[in-house]
Amino acid sequence: MSTPRTALLVIGSGLKLYRDYLLSSAAARARKAGHELILINNLQPTWQHEYFAEITVINVFDHELLASTAREFAQRYRIVGVMCWDEPLVQPAAHLAAEFGVPGLSLPGVEGCRDKFSARTRLTAAGLLQPGFAFTADPAEAVAEATRIGYPVVVKPRALGASMGVVLARDEEELREAFRVADGASQIGDEPFRGGALVEEYATGPEISIDGAVHKGEYLPLFIARKTTGLPPYFEETGHVVDSADPLLEDQDLLNTLSRAHQVLGIESGITHSEVRLTERGPLIIEINGRVGGDLIPFLGRLATGIDSGEVLVDVSLGERPEFTRNRLGAVGIRFGYPDRDCLVRSVEVPTDTPGLVQASPMVEPGTTLRLPPGGYIARHSFVIVRGDDPEAVEQRLTEAAAAVVVIAEDVEPKDRNALLEMPAGVLDVDE
Structure with a gap:
């Protein structure tokens, strides 16, 4: 045989x-x-x-x-x-x-990654800094919990990604609308997590993400991305910058918090993408995702530090402790292009020669309808990636490259507010 x-x-x-x-x-x-x-x-x-x-x-x-x-x-x-x-x-x-x-995340570990309510509950019980929170089944319960927590609050689905259905509410009127949006967005997720919404204290401070490897429970940070969000009161991720010399890579409070959180959730082996607010009280974990980062963050990380997430993922999936060297290669950033309003895209032209340009690409085909929140999410028509000596230079170059994107589009009528949310264009793979 x-x-x-x-x-x-x-x-x-x-x-x-x-x-x-x-x-x-x-x-x-x-x-x-x-x-x-x-x-x-x-x-x-x-x-x-x-x-x-x-x-x-x-x-x-x-x-x-x-x-x-x-x-x-x-x-x-x-x-x-x-x-x-x-x-x-x-x-x-x-x-x-x-x-x-x-090797894998483990069953308790993946629950902590997918179920935001479970993660909040377990991290809070372990004494890690967390926002006040509650899972609510209806608008009346959401109003009561928001009053207890104190406005402003963030309202979100229990188990979606990419900030879909996540809304900031500053008072009861906004809270009721935010609950409607989050509850509706949850309907496209896994069946056990459909319906209701988390209501959380709004944590202020810069937001970052950290891609890290986990080997038999040992947390190994790979690289950090500084995040930019837009389209308030929603939290669309509009760009990221990875700096090989980011001082947070040496911040023991941050690293200890991440290591402890992974232990509490029982994450055993894999790569995780953690999102953290740097608050006045210290680093506050927003969520830990049981996968490599999206938005081409691992690609930025490879260009900026030399660490290859594809290689690391294979190593930890085979049960081997990954060996990697973080080189000082400068800073690399990405910026996504969003329309000003819901539109039907006719064409997208991206730059080919701006300072520090690494890659630029349309993200939709002609004829694609892009809808901004709450009618849709991740309504991106393009991205640009640039590199530079430091984050400041990268931000300037991103602005120049993004300004060179040319989009021809037609306005479309807003979506019916009661219509079921559809998966955003470009999120699921398509035939070429």
Whole structure:
């Protein structure tokens, strides 16, 4: 009887624009270790073929079907690791890792990553700095809890990502509308987390994100991104800057808080993307996501520090402690282009030669309708990436590059406020 081939199972590839660089590194790392990559994907593959030995296409959001398909793979391959960087799929991926007996976030760990109420409860009980919070089932309960916590408050779905449905409310009138938006947005998420909304104390201070590796519970920070948000009272992420010399990489209060939080949530192995507010009281963890960062943050991190998240992810998925060197390569940033109002995009032209330009790309095809919150989220028509010696130089270059983007679009009527939220353009992978 022949020995089955060994493979790392990948759940969802993501968009080529966002994840090709990650898969390229991961595939090379896996093959160097003598393993194949195999993929369960939602749509028919195109660009993914060069990276995978085998690809099966199913409805990955049917978790029972996903599990049975993974078990069929396990009859033909010896599964040595499970990898996932798609937010809606990290929970079933963690369950499969546990079933196959390979390294993963752990079941308590992935619950802390996906369920914001569970994370808040556990981190607060452990004595970590957290905002006042409550999970509310209806507007009346939300009003009562917001009055107890004190305005302003942030209202959010229990388990969505990308700041979808997250709203700042400064009084009761805004609170009722914010609850409607958050509750409605939750309906596109996993069924156990649909309905209701978290009401939280609004924490002030700069917001950052940290991508870190976790090996058998040991937290290893990789790089830090300084975040820019816009479109208030919503929290759309409009840009990020990664600096290889960021002083926060040496901030022991921050690093100890992150390490302790991962231990409290029981996160065992993988890469996490933590979002933190730097408040006057100290670092306050907003959430910990059980995946690499979105918005091309790992790509920025590689350009700025030399750390390759694709390689690190393979290492921790195989149960190996990753070895990496953080080089001083300067600062790299990304800025996303948003329309001023809901529109139908006719064309997007991006710059090809501005100072420090690394990459610029349209993010939508002609004919795409972009809707701003609350009718839609992540309504991005383009991005630009630049590099520079320091964050100040990068911000200036981002402004110049973003100003060179030319968009031709037509206004469209606002969406009916009671219409069910649709997934934003560009979030799910599409056929090329």
